[in-house]
Amino acid sequence: MESLTLVKVGGKIVEEQDTLEALLDDFAAIEGCKALVHGGGRSATRIATMLGIESKMVDGRRITDAEMLKVVTMVYGGLVNKNIVAGLQTRSVNALGLTGADMGVICSEKRPVVTVDYGFVGDVKQVDGDRLASLIGQGVVPVMAPLSFSKTHGLLNTNADTIAAETAKGLAKHYKVNLTFCFEKKGVLEREDDDDSVIPHITPALYEEYKQKGIISGGMIPKLDNAFDALRHGVAQVTITKASELGKDTGTIVTL
Amino acid sequence: MESLTLVKVGGKIVEEQDTLEALLDDFAAIEGCKALVHGGGRSATRIATMLGIESKMVDGRRITDAEMLKVVTMVYGGLVNKNIVAGLQTRSVNALGLTGADMGVICSEKRPVVTVDYGFVGDVKQVDGDRLASLIGQGVVPVMAPLSFSKTHGLLNTNADTIAAETAKGLAKHYKVNLTFCFEKKGVLEREDDDDSVIPHITPALYEEYKQKGIISGGMIPKLDNAFDALRHGVAQVTITKASELGKDTGTIVTL
Numbered sequence: 266m267e268s269l270t271l272v273k274v275g276g277k278i279v280e281e282q283d284t285l286e287a288l289l290d291d292f293a294a295i296e297g298c299k300a301l302v303h304g305g306g307r308s309a310t311r312i313a314t315m316l317g318i319e320s321k322m323v324d325g326r327r328i329t330d331a332e333m334l335k336v337v338t339m340v341y342g343g344l345v346n347k348n349i350v351a352g353l354q355t356r357s358v359n360a361l362g363l364t365g366a367d368m369g370v371i372c373s374e375k376r377p378v379v380t381v382d383y384g385f386v387g388d389v390k391q392v393d394g395d396r397l398a399s400l401i402g403q404g405v406v407p408v409m410a411p412l413s414f415s416k417t418h419g420l421l422n423t424n425a426d427t428i429a430a431e432t433a434k435g436l437a438k439h440y441k442v443n444l445t446f447c448f449e450k451k452g453v454l455e456r457e458d459d460d461d462s463v464i465p466h467i468t469p470a471l472y473e474e475y476k477q478k479g480i481i482s483g484g485m486i487p488k489l490d491n492a493f494d495a496l497r498h499g500v501a502q503v504t505i506t507k508a509s510e511l512g513k514d515t516g517t518i519v520t521l
Numbered sequence: 522m523e524s525l526t527l528v529k530v531g532g533k534i535v536e537e538q539d540t541l542e543a544l545l546d547d548f549a550a551i552e553g554c555k556a557l558v559h560g561g562g563r564s565a566t567r568i569a570t571m572l573g574i575e576s577k578m579v580d581g582r583r584i585t586d587a588e589m590l591k592v593v594t595m596v597y598g599g600l601v602n603k604n605i606v607a608g609l610q611t612r613s614v615n616a617l618g619l620t621g622a623d624m625g626v627i628c629s630e631k632r633p634v635v636t637v638d639y640g641f642v643g644d645v646k647q648v649d650g651d652r653l654a655s656l657i658g659q660g661v662v663p664v665m666a667p668l669s670f671s672k673t674h675g676l677l678n679t680n681a682d683t684i685a686a687e688t689a690k691g692l693a694k695h696y697k698v699n700l701t702f703c704f705e706k707k708g709v710l711e712r713e714d715d716d717d718s719v720i721p722h723i724t725p726a727l728y729e730e731y732k733q734k735g736i737i738s739g740g741m742i743p744k745l746d747n748a749f750d751a752l753r754h755g756v757a758q759v760t761i762t763k764a765s766e767l768g769k770d771t772g773t774i775v776t777l
Contacts, residue, residue, distance in 0.1 A: 312595075315572050335600060339568075342618075343599020344591060347668070351622040351675040361624050362598075366607040367617045368661060403655075405624060412603070419607040 268501075269298040269401065269440035273429035274447045276304035278508045279345055285352065288447075291511040293356040298440060300397070300407040301353075301360075302429040305345040309337050312344075329384040329422040337422050338364075341410040349408050360406045365389075365413035366420055368396055371428060373413035373421050387413040387421025389428065392435030401440075426488070430495045437499030444500050445516075446488065447508035452517035453489070455480055467519045469493060492519045524757075525554040525657065525696035529685035530703045532560035534764045535601055541608065544703075547767040549612040554696060556653070556663040557609075557616075558685040561601040565593050568600075585640040585678040593678050594620075597666040605664050616662045621645075621669035622676055624652055627684060629669035629677050643669040643677030645684065648691030657696075682744070686751045693755030700756050701772075702744065703764035708773035709745070711736055723775045725749060748775045 272292060278284045292301060306327065310320045313336045321328040329337065346362040353360035365371030365387070373387030397407055409432060411425035426446065433444040452463035467475070472489060475481040481489065492503040496519065506516025528548060534540045548557060562583065566576045569592045577584040585593065602618040609616035621627030621643070629643030653663055665688060667681035682702065689700040708719035723731070728745060731737040737745065748759040752775065762772025 312572075316568075317571075338603050339595040339599040341599070342603040343595040343597070347594050347598040347620055347622060347676060350620070351670060354622050354625050354670060355672055355675060359624055360622070362618075362620070362622075364603055364606070364618070366603060366610050368615055369610050399659075414607060414610060416611055419611060420603060 266441045267298060268443065269300065269436060270295050270443050270445060271300045271302065271429060271433050271436065272445045272447060272511065273302040273425060274304070274508055275425070276306045276308060276345075277449070278447065279303045279349060280305065280308045284508065285348070288508050288511070289349070289352045289356060291508070293353060293358050294512055298401050300401065300409065300432065300436075301349065302409045302411070302425055302432060303345055303349060304411055304425040305337075305341045308345060309340045312336055312340050323381050323383070326383065326386075326424070327422065328382070329386050331385070334385040334420065334422060338412065338420055341412055346408060346410040353406065353408065358406050359404050360408045361400065362408045362410065364410045364420065365423070365428075369393060369414060370396055371409075371413040371423070371431070373415050373423060375415055375418045375421060385418065385421050387415055387423045389413055389423060389431040392431045394435030394437075394439060397432070397436060398439035426491060430491050433495050433500045434498040437501075441501045443502045443504060444492075444495055445504040445506060445511070446492075447506060447511060449507065451507045451510060451515060452505050453481065453485060463515065464517050467517055469521060489519065493521070496521045522697045523554060524699065525556065525692060526551050526699050526701060527556045527558065527685060527689050527692065528701045528703060528767065529558040529681060530560070530764055531681070532563045532601075533705070534703060535559045535605060536561065536564045540764065541604070544764050544767065545605070545608045545612060547764070549609060549614050550768055554657050556657065556665065556688065556692075557605065558665045558667070558681055558688060559601060559605060560667055560681040561593075561597045564601060565596045568592055568596050579637050579639070582639065582642075582680070583678065584638070585642050587641070590641040590676065590678060594668065594676055597668055602664060602666040609662065609664065614662050615660050616664045617656065618664045618666065620666045620676065621679070621684075625649060625670060626652055627665075627669040627679070627687070629671050629679060631671055631674045631677060641674065641677050643671055643679045645669055645679060645687040648687050650691030650693070650695060653688070653692060654695035682747060686747050689751050689756045690754040693757075697757045699758045699760060700748070700751055701760040701762060701767070702748075703762060703767060705763065707763045707766060707771060708761050709737065709741060719771065720773050723773055725777060745775065749777070752777045
């Protein structure tokens with residue numbers, strides 16, 4: 266089975282021209298099949314503010330009303346996505362920008378209101394891995410915006426980490442997928458304040474141990490839970506690293 | 522050779538929710554292979570104004586500086602394009618939104634400065650008809666934003682009529698292409714103030730006659746010149762009609 270590298274980068278990296286250019290250089294240098302998932306929350310907040318639309322967040326998640334949905338459609342699907350696509354094409358990477366609506370590749374359901382009404386936010390139901398694999402087989406490099414599609418509600422704002430994990434799972438039957446999450450640290454750290462204390466390899470047993478010792482806590486727990494979920498659904502390997510370390514042999518590798 | 526209907530709709534239609542919904546119903550009802558090219562200038566102007574960016578026009582053409590390029594990338598590639606894609610997917614049309622950068626389908630050159638510096642505006646050099654035909658052959662319906670791509674300059678703002686005509690030419694070797702321009706009148710009119718005086722059929726000889734008599738003048742001349750250019754490059758038929766008449770046997774048919 267052929268390998269595929271699926272890279273997820275957050276908004277911070279893709280929204281600044283210099284970090285974006287460096288990322289695109291590194292991503293272009295990755296050999297073999299690949300795909301990119303990006304965020305863009307900071308730009309969405311900035312443009313929304315300029316348009317007089319207030320950004321409302323609950324536990325770090327955006328409340329997406331009809332006006333905010335227009336903003337994220339513009340910013341994620343247009344500004345950020347097409348800027349990445351053009352930057353990759355300039356580097357001779359045959360990128361294709363996609364939202365979940367394009368060819369219906371990522372279908373979701375509008376999140377039901379339990380305690381919080383998140384508005385036009387989607388929980389992913391199905392990724393069309395066959396369609397994506399067919400494109401990739403034709404030499405195309407998908408660049409995916411954090412927007413999914415519901416036949417009843419249309420476009421829905423969707424967490425980019427989730428898009429990445431679900432896409433990795435959807436592609437797992439076609440490829441040996443290495444899902445790489447780029448974030449601000451070099452990997453999962455043994456000591457929070459020491460960027461060089463990267464834990465090189467985490468397995469489920471080590472994960473339990475680190476959690477009990479309090480070494481892994483807070484926002485890293487849902488990230489790793491997601492990683493293990495992806496692995497249990499056939500993804501070969503999850504890597505957590507810094508964007509600037511992409512393609513290097515650093516970061517934390519997560520396997521079963 | 523299989524037929525393909527390529528519809529171009531201006532911004533006015535796709536920017537208002539009610540006319541857009543009607544258009545999408547009509548477009549969804551078109552049988553066989555099809556593709557859509559859209560404008561979006563009014564939304565671009567509106568969003569630019571809200572962001573404090575002035576729209577500068579020369580002879581009805583937008584001057585696209587770096588800030589305006591961001592706006593059209595957001596609006597054409599994001600807001601308008603993805604709204605159409607989602608609306609078509611809701612209607613079970615397997616739409617895929619594309620700018621010229623996506624898979625490099627529409628390559629252009631930055632317009633050289635002669636008397637006017639149009640900024641980041643592209644003149645189309647090449648449409649990848651093979652790539653588009655391959656997608657269409659897989660049941661995909663391309664929805665194309667008026668943005669092209671240059672390897673040296675990245676995304677470039679491009680006239681939607683030109684995108685439509687060049688795409689039609691690019692697809693002509695794969696399909697019997699009927700290029701349909703939707704605009705505000707029911708077709709080319711014999712009497713400007715009488716919307717029912719549609720000229721049903723125009724050939725090059727009739728075109729010359731109508732021009733000499735002053736029946737065809739002004740902005741209709743470049744439209745028809747474009748139409749004949751497309752026909753001379755293998756496009757089977759050009760139709761000029763009103764969006765609300767799409768799929769009906771009305772409008773002006775242009776052939777060689």
